[in-house]
Amino acid sequence: MDKLNLESLLRKNIQKLKPYQAKEIPCKIKLDANESPFPVKLSDFISEINIHLNRYPDPEAILLRKALARKVKLSHENIMPGNGSDELIYYLILTFGGPVLYPAPTFAMYGIIAQSVGVETVECSLDNNFDINDEEFLKLIKLKKPRLIFLSSPNNPTGNTFSTDKILKIIEFAQKNSSIVVIDEAYQPFSSKKGFLPFLKDYDNLLILRTLSKIGFAGLRLGYLIGEKNFFYEINKVRLPYNVDSITQYVATEALNRFYPQIKKFICQIIKERQRLYRELLRIQKIKVYPSEANFILLQIENSKSIYRKLIKAGILVRDLSSVINNALRITIGTSEENEEFLKTIKKILGET
Numbered sequence: 001m002d003k004l005n006l007e008s009l010l011r012k013n014i015q016k017l018k019p020y021q022a023k024e025i026p027c028k029i030k031l032d033a034n035e036s037p038f039p040v041k042l043s044d045f046i047s048e049i050n051i052h053l054n055r056y057p058d059p060e061a062i063l064l065r066k067a068l069a070r071k072v073k074l075s076h077e078n079i080m081p082g083n084g085s086d087e088l089i090y091y092l093i094l095t096f097g098g099p100v101l102y103p104a105p106t107f108a109m110y111g112i113i114a115q116s117v118g119v120e121t122v123e124c125s126l127d128n129n130f131d132i133n134d135e136e137f138l139k140l141i142k143l144k145k146p147r148l149i150f151l152s153s154p155n156n157p158t159g160n161t162f163s164t165d166k167i168l169k170i171i172e173f174a175q176k177n178s179s180i181v182v183i184d185e186a187y188q189p190f191s192s193k194k195g196f197l198p199f200l201k202d203y204d205n206l207l208i209l210r211t212l213s214k215i216g217f218a219g220l221r222l223g224y225l226i227g228e229k230n231f232f233y234e235i236n237k238v239r240l241p242y243n244v245d246s247i248t249q250y251v252a253t254e255a256l257n258r259f260y261p262q263i264k265k266f267i268c269q270i271i272k273e274r275q276r277l278y279r280e281l282l283r284i285q286k287i288k289v290y291p292s293e294a295n296f297i298l299l300q301i302e303n304s305k306s307i308y309r310k311l312i313k314a315g316i317l318v319r320d321l322s323s324v325i326n327n328a329l330r331i332t333i334g335t336s337e338e339n340e341e342f343l344k345t346i347k348k349i350l351g352e353t
């Protein structure tokens with residue numbers, strides 16, 4: 001019998017892809033994935049999970065959408081939850097197609113998902129301050145007529161927000177050119193800037209993406225899209241009926257309704273620690289550190305790859321970004337003890353004690 005040649009059966013766009021590397025390197029201190037460092041246990045806010053697992057989840061996730069809607073002061077009709085915001089990015093590209101335009105460097109999933117769906121991707125390099133190169137960006141909108149534009153602000157992995165004026169200019173120009181703009185606000189809770197919720201009513205081509213992942217619930221897998229309900233009518237055509245399971249619906253609703261003050265306290269602690277870690281890193285000669293509005297800090301350092309490996313040997317895992325930005329590492333903000341340990345270790349590695 002002939003051996004099955006799986007690769008020859010792949011759709012063309014899948015042949016070029018590699019599986020997303022989410023492998024775990026076990027380390028005592030985990031500062032690589034922009035998670036919250038504060039353990040959240042179910043029993044912190046739930047005494048009993050009252051769910052009938054023999055039944056399908058509520059396909060419309062009404063209670064959860066109402067809880068999310070209260071937080072952003074909109075109606076539940078303006079909310080679509082998903083299995084992480086990754087799933088919602090997938091649905092957006094599946095529904096509207098490409099080209100998909102985004103700045104570079106940014107969150108990798110916009111490009112990966114577009115490629116796996118088989119639509120064209122268009123990248124526009126950020127300027128020297130990691131802000132949007134708006135002239136170039138508008139040119140690409142006009143030239144490429146993208147169906148979707150993704151702007152992560154604060155941006156992952158650079159940590160800065162893009163300037164509000166430039167984003168507004170892009171939204172307006174995109175509106176004239178019939179492009180949808182998705183502002184990915186995964187890190188908005190950590191930002192000192194206002195965000196784009198107040199602009200939703202002004203632009204019919206604007207959507208906002210949020211997630212619970214970076215504020216303590218990465219394990220739950222819950223993201224949500226905010227916008228006018230006509231978008232959701234269309235996206236519902238491709239959405240799998242039970243994409244948010246009963247347990248996630250229940251737990252997320254309880255977390256939002258009963259645990260929110262604690263979530264906010266954790267966020268405040270992370271912001272304070274970010275400011276402290278930033279000041280401390282500024283004092284280390286061999287490190288170039290970038291200001292951040294998110295729950296991580298980007299830095300550049302000579303021989304970053306070797307330093308990355310030495311940190312792992314010392315039990316500290318950070319994100320090696322050298323393939324994206326020259327000699328760059330991304331450090332997620334941990335607890336004050338973890339940040340202290342990180343500082344001590346990197347100073348030791350650099351001989352700057």
Ligand SMILES: *Cc1c(COP(=O)(O)O)cnc(C)c1O
Nearest residue numbers: 084085086107156186211213223
């Ligand atoms: C982490 C991250 C996400 C993914 O969030 P999930 O809800 O966990 O899928 C989306 N966008 C950006 C910019 C991120 O950094």
